[in-house]
Amino acid sequence: MPITLPRSLPAFDVLDREGVMVIGEDGAARQDIRPLRIALLNLMPMKIATETxxxxxxxxxxxxxxxxxxxxxxHQSRHTAPEHMEAFYQPFQKVxxxxxxxxxxxxxxxxxxDYDEVSYWDEMREVMDxxxxxxxxxxxxxxGGMAMAWHFHRVAKHLLPAKHFGCDRARVEVPDSPWLRGFSDDAMVPVSRWTELRRGELEAKGLRILLESERTGPCLVEDAGHRALYVFNHFEYDTDTLKREYDRDVANGTPVEIPYGYYTDDDPSLPPVNRWRSHGHLLYGNWINEIYQTTPYDTALIGTHSHRMGEGPVPL
Structure with a gap:
């Protein structure tokens, strides 16, 4: 079954050309099932690329x-046209x-x-609650995952001496986790961040590390008590996302290392190779499947006492 998107959203045509099953809102209304309601709180500057x-x-x-x-x-986006934001986005207070x-x-x-210095931090705390x-x-x-770990558990982010930037192998720590069904023993994943969360501090709060790298530390963490996953790297990235970031920094004269494990032979004159796409689809497919298996059919039950205690949810 498809994902329902407005036909005028740029992602609709992009994904349709790629063979992803997309359907317009009118067509979805004719199907006699309840679709899963998934929201994307998009905090990235380039909204269209991220939503796609x-x-x-x-x-x-x-x-x-x-x-x-x-x-x-x-918060007003400076990198996405106001017309796009008005047409396709809803402010949190409206939903x-x-x-x-x-x-x-x-x-x-x-x-x-620091989190308290973020202009929208008060509303972000409201979102997390x-x-x-x-x-x-x-x-x-x-x-987004770091903010949730801080808000719910006071697990701090630590500034790195140098940016983690490239493609890294993260090993599977919990092979029988439902979130990692179909994963190989390790998975390549793009990384682009200046901060990290540390294993000991996460585990001290009862958080479960599912993927971890020797180079870049925890990658995927389960917070069962808050029905949440936190991923600190970027399975969602396009093949050229790191290239565009690298090329931008080079053009601006910003000191930057060649993203490791990304280009063939670490040669930026060659096109990058996508080695993470399949695991990205597995991870998010597993997440959607777990939602489907456990969410209440009646959305009014989401967040109720019986839902939180595990007494109410039934499969769709």
Whole structure:
């Protein structure tokens, strides 16, 4: 089954050409099933690229997905046209009374800031608390995952002496985890961050590390108590995402290392090779499948006492 997107959203044509099953809102309304309601809180500057990346991953499952794009209420995007934001995004305060089967919170290039220095931090805290009463499962990505680990557990992010930038192999720590069904013993994943969360501090709070790298540390973490996953790297990246970041820094004269493990023979004159796409689809497909298996059919039950205690959810 397809992912439901507005036909005028740029991601619709991109994914349709790639063979991803997409369907317009009118067609979805004629199908006699309840689609999964997945929201994307998009904190990245380049909104269109990011929404396309995540729509590609969650739209690759055999389930119908109803995707809602969310932005912070007062924060204005400087890199995406206001017309696009007005047409396709809803401010959080407008959707806060709705319930969702899943929420993805993206990263944001604000790692250098303390959380309290982030202009929308108060509303972000509100969003994270809201997930416990209005969202069945949450997926925090990079800064989004770090913010959730800090908010719920006070696990601090630590500034790195040099940026983790490239493609890294993360080994599977929990082979029988339902989130890692179909994974190889390790998985290649793009990394682009200036901060890290440390294994001992995560485990001290009862968080379970599912993927970890010797070079870049914890990659994927399960927070069962908050029905959440935190991934600090970027399975959603396009083949050329790191290349565009590298080329931008070179053009700006910013000191930057060649992203490791990314180009053939570490030669930036050669095209990069995508070695993470299959594991990205597995991870997000497993997440969607787990949501499908456990979310209440009646969305009004999401976040209720019986849902939180595991007494109410039944498969769709």
């Amino acid at each position: 990346q995540f729509a590609r991953l969650i739209g690759a499952t055999p389930l119908q997905i109803d995707l809602t794009l969310i932005r912070m209420t007062e 806060r009374d709705q319930r969702f089967d899943g929420l993805i919170v993206t990263g944001s290039p604000i790692e250098h800031l 809201w997930t416990q009463t209005h969202v069945h499962r949450t997926f925090g990505v990079c800064w």
